Every structure is written in C-alpha cells, then in structure tokens.
Amino acid sequence: MLAHSIEFSPALDLEAFAAVPAAPAVFLLRGESSQAEPYISKTANLRRRLQRLLGSPNEHSRKLSLRDRVRSIEFTATGSDFESGFLLYKLLRSNFPGTYQQRLRLRPPPLVKLHLENAYPRVSITTHRGRPGAKSIYYGPFRSRAVAEKFANDSLDFFKMRRCVDDLHPDPNFPGCIYSEMRMCLAPCFRGCSDGEYQQEVSRVQAYFDSRGESFAREMASQRDAASADLNFEAASAWHAQMAKIKSATEQLPEAVGRIDRLGALMIQPSTVEGCVTFFRIDAAQISDPIIFPIQPGDHTKSHSMESRVQQALALHCSPPCADSGTITEHLALFSRWYYRSSRGGEIFFADEKGALPLRKIVRGISRVYRGEVPLPEITKPGEKGKSHEEHA
Numbered sequence: 001m002l003a004h005s006i007e008f009s010p011a012l013d014l015e016a017f018a019a020v021p022a023a024p025a026v027f028l029l030r031g032e033s034s035q036a037e038p039y040i041s042k043t044a045n046l047r048r049r050l051q052r053l054l055g056s057p058n059e060h061s062r063k064l065s066l067r068d069r070v071r072s073i074e075f076t077a078t079g080s081d082f083e084s085g086f087l088l089y090k091l092l093r094s095n096f097p098g099t100y101q102q103r104l105r106l107r108p109p110p111l112v113k114l115h116l117e118n119a120y121p122r123v124s125i126t127t128h129r130g131r132p133g134a135k136s137i138y139y140g141p142f143r144s145r146a147v148a149e150k151f152a153n154d155s156l157d158f159f160k161m162r163r164c165v166d167d168l169h170p171d172p173n174f175p176g177c178i179y180s181e182m183r184m185c186l187a188p189c190f191r192g193c194s195d196g197e198y199q200q201e202v203s204r205v206q207a208y209f210d211s212r213g214e215s216f217a218r219e220m221a222s223q224r225d226a227a228s229a230d231l232n233f234e235a236a237s238a239w240h241a242q243m244a245k246i247k248s249a250t251e252q253l254p255e256a257v258g259r260i261d262r263l264g265a266l267m268i269q270p271s272t273v274e275g276c277v278t279f280f281r282i283d284a285a286q287i288s289d290p291i292i293f294p295i296q297p298g299d300h301t302k303s304h305s306m307e308s309r310v311q312q313a314l315a316l317h318c319s320p321p322c323a324d325s326g327t328i329t330e331h332l333a334l335f336s337r338w339y340y341r342s343s344r345g346g347e348i349f350f351a352d353e354k355g356a357l358p359l360r361k362i363v364r365g366i367s368r369v370y371r372g373e374v375p376l377p378e379i380t381k382p383g384e385k386g387k388s389h390e391e392h393a
Contacts, residue, residue, distance in 0.1 A: 001087075001094065003075070003076040004076065005072060007073075008029075010054075016054070022048065024043065024044050024078050025042070025043060026087045027042075027073060027076075028095075030070065046077070053065065054067050079269060080345050082280070082345065083290060085334060086290075106334070109333060110126070111125070111260065112125060114206060116135040116137060120162060120168045122164070123161070125145055126138075129325040130325065132324060137209070137261070140260060143336075154249040155205075155209070155213070155249055159201055160185050162179070162185050163185065164179075164189070170190065171189070171191075180192060211353075220246065262284065264351035264355055265357075266348070266357055268346055268366055269345065270369060270370075271293075277295065277366055278293070279313065286322075291313060291314070291317050293313050
C-alpha cells in the first residue's frame with residue numbers, strides 16, 4: 001500500500017534519514033518480529049519526524065524512541081493533508097481492523113433520516129446508516145447535530161408529517177398530541193387521515209429534502225401567482241411569506257448537504273508529482289483512490305481542451321465498487337472532517353441533480369490549486385444562489 005521501503009539500522013541512521021524526503025508523508029515502521037505491531041502515522045515532515053523517533057536520544061530525554069526496535073521504514077509522500085488522512089485511514093484499517101476507528105477518532109457526521117420502511121414514515125437525526133437494501137433515505141452531512149435538528153424541525157413546520165417516534169397502531173379513540181391539536185400533523189394515530197393522504201404528504205417531504213427546498217418553493221410560487229391572478233392579494237402575501245420562510249430554512253445549507261446516495265463531487269488537491277494535481281472523485285458518498293492529473297497535456301491529447309481531458313481522466317478511472325454502509329459512513333466522516341474545517345486545503349466541486357460536474361469551474365479550480373491560490377469567497381445576492389467573484393467579474 002505504501003510506495004517506498006528502506007531498511008533501517010541504528011549504525012546507518014544518517015543514510016536512512018537522507019533517503020527520505022523532508023516533506024509530508026504517511027509512514028509505517030516495522031520491527032524484526034512479524035508479530036510486533038507496526039507504528040503508523042502521518043507527518044508534515046517525514047525526515048524530521050524520523051530523526052525524532054529513530055535518532056540518538058539525549059540522556060535525559062523523555063521522548064519516544066524506537067531506534068533499537070525498528071528495522072524497516074515504509075512511506076508514501078503526500079501532496080495534501082486530505083490525502084495524508086485518507087491514506088492513513090486505509091493503512092490503519094488494513095493493519096488494525098478492530099481499533100482503527102478509535103485510533104483515527106472518526107466521528108460520523110449527523111444525518112437526517114427519512115424512515116420510509118415504517119408504515120407511517122417520520123424523520124429523525126442519526127449518525128449511522130442502516131442495513132443495505134433498506135428503504136430509508138439519508139440527507140447530510142451536517143456540521144453538528146444541532147444544525148441537523150434545526151434544519152429538520154424548520155423544514156417539518158411546512159408539512160403535516162408526524163413527529164412522534166412510536167410505531168403507530170391507528171385507533172380512533174386515541175386522543176392525539178399537541179401537533180394534531182395545532183393542526184400541524186395529519187394525525188394518522190387516530191385516523192385523522194387516510195393512508196393515501198399521509199403517503200402523499202410524505203412524498204412532498206421527500207421531494208423537499210431531495211431538492212433542498214426547491215420543489216416546495218416552486219409549489220408556493222405557483223400558489224402565490226394564482227392568488228395574484230385572482231386579485232386575492234391577501235392570500236398572495238401569505239404565500240410569499242411562506243416562500244421567505246423556506247428560503248430562511250434552506251439558504252444557510254452548505255453545498256455539501258444533500259441526499260447521501262446521490263452525493264457526487266470532485267475534490268482537487270495539490271500533488272507530489274511535479275506539474276500535476278490530484279483528484280479525489282466522490283460517487284454516492286464513496287471516495288475514490290487519488291487520481292494524478294497532469295496540467296500539461298501529453299502528446300496524444302495536445303489538441304484536447306482541458307475540460308475534455310478532465311472528462312477522460314475521470315472516465316478512465318473506474319468507480320469504486322459499491323461499499324457497505326459502514327464504509328460509506330467512514331468516508332462521510334473523513335469528508336466532513338475536511339469540508340467543515342475553518343481552513344481547508346484544495347477545492348471541491350459538486351455534481352448537479354443529474355450527476356453532471358461543473359467542468360468550467362473545475363478547470364479554474366485546477367489552476368488555483370496548482371498555483372496554491374486560496375479560493376475566493378462566495379457572494380450571494382437576493383434571489384440568487386452563491387456565486388464566486390470570478391463569475392461576477
């Protein structure tokens with residue numbers, strides 16, 4: 001899994017240190033015994049880290065010294081912190097299958113779950129995806145549970161789907177709850193609606209989540225326009241107020257939040273290979289292995305545009321096989337750890353609802369990442385989605 005391997009001997013430590021780069025890397029140290037656990041870590045400067053671990057210790061130093069135990073060094077240089085973290089995850093998972101999550105301190109991000117396998121579907125917040133083949137749909141990833149709960153509660157205020165967590169056994173004699181009394185629920189618990197009416201409301205909720213509120217906004221806009229055409233300006237004003245509430249509930253959503261099984265994107269990171277950047281493709285929330293993309297075209301692609309070269313590079317890289325729900329959750333945790341950092345390296349571009357990537361934006365992003373430029377912040381005008389300074393120029 002790691003690209004390079006060298007032998008280590010305390011008597012020849014200077015030669016070993018000279019053989020490794022003073023650059024970011026993921027490394028593994030092995031002892032003589034095959035039964036001994038390897039030492040695995042990542043570092044921003046491999047040579048300096050190895051000198052600290054394997055160099056001659058000071059007489060009174062309390063620093064960890066593995067000098068007399070290590071007999072081989074394996075390492076792979078990395079171009080970004082995300083690449084280091086992803087490679088470290090794969091390496092620890094391979095060597096420590098029972099404890100790698102604790103070692104990495106992986107924290108699954110909160111998700112909004114639509115329980116479609118329930119006879120009377122509802123919404124909840126969770127950090128784990130269910131068994132493969134289940135009907136439930138997941139939305140996220142969110143920065144925190146509080147953010148996920150606020151989004152779910154604000155969204156459900158527009159609908160009349162139940163918020164209770166019990167498995168319902170509808171009984172006309174059941175007294176209901178405060179939501180049914182406030183007419184904020186169709187009250188299937190005491191047969192306040194037919195099963196078909198409830199399923200229709202669930203379908204509206206799913207369309208709302210799938211479209212990040214766009215479906216409901218279009219529905220409200222249609223109602224507002226119809227009321228205006230009928231000169232019913234009071235009703236039109238009410239519909240317009242609803243649209244403002246929808247915007248308030250959805251406009252703060254990060255671009256990464258969406259339906260998990262449709263989460264597609266291309267992440268661009270610096271590369272250790274000169275004249276290249278590194279792609280990480282994300283399909284259905286699963287992260288691919290790194291793809292090295294050269295900035296300058298080869299002889300056989302000199303006549304091709306950068307956009308077509310990006311398409312070819314992604315087409316040649318086969319999508320990873322469909323992973324189990326646990327692996328998807330771990331990839332989401334790694335992605336969220338990078339995405340929600342206050343300062344992150346590289347850039348990411350999300351696919352649209354049809355799965356198409358924004359190739360023109362990607363080409364400009366490649367240039368910025370290669371030159372080491374920081375992406376410009378987004379500008380948002382009333383009634384517009386976020387646009388970069390570059391698009392406004």
